[in-house]
Amino acid sequence: MNGSQVANSQSPGSLASDTHVRGIGDFYGDGRSGILLQNDAGSLSVWDMNGGQIVNSQSAGAISTDWHIRGTGDFYGDGRSGILLQNDNGSIDIWDMNGGQVITNQSAGAVGPDWHIRGTGDFYGGGRSGILLQNDAGQLVFWDMNGGQVVNSQSPGAVASDWHIRGVGDFYGDGRDGVLLQNDAGAMTFWDINAGQVARSQSPGAIGPDWHIRGTGDFNGDGRCDVLLQNDAGALTIWDMNGGTVMSSQSPGAIDSTWHLV
DSSP states (O other), X not given: OBTTBOOOOXXXXXXXXXXXXXXXXXXXXXXXXEEEEEETTOEEEEEEEETTEEEEEEEEEEOOTTEEEEEEEOTTSSSSOEEEEEETTSEEEEXXXXXXXXXXXXXXXXXXXXXXXXXXXXXXXXXXXXXXXXXXXXXXXXXXXXXXXXEEEEEEEEOOTTEEEEEEEOTTSSSSOEEEEEETTSEEEEEEEETTEEEEEEEEEEOOTTEEEEEEEOTTSSSSOEEEEEXXXXXXXXXXXXXXXXXXXXXXXXXXXXXXXX
């Protein structure tokens, strides 16, 4: 993408029906996003991508059915994306990856069944990905991670049950990841997070019930995270964000119902 324009479109081929995309990240440390896949038997593969071409594919082994991929991020601060996993008993593991090789595997401990991983991002501005958690009462906690070690944990409080976390990204362009929230009425709020605290909160208004947030990313290369939306008819819209202000809104077109954003 170049803003909302599709600058190039390439296909790496098709996946078997038993294989699923589990995450995106720079697993090879080459400055390009790759793809993490898992099949129904638990086997993991890491694709190194150059545009739509697979330049390398490595297996990271397999995980048992009681382990689940919860996210990706540079938890070790080494310029490569790792993998965040959680067991059915609440245990959290963080893998440091070099391509498809697990360099280090550390445990961050366990959380109770009322706590859930909601996202990953550099919330403390230290160049490492941390973890955003929320409990069933709405309480939020931001973990600052150094590998598998929780070096800081802070809570900005709780959100009401009608508010939901929709994404994470550096919407304010300050080198820290913030949080995008939406309530059941469609209203959106962008939190600028500084070490677990809400430094700023801005709202661009609301979207109708036929529009859905599909992802976040810096689509126009201005150093700030933007928002990708899609309506029930398949039409896509990209909001260029500056904090909680929509600087521009453009559409790259629509996709039909047989295609899904991953």
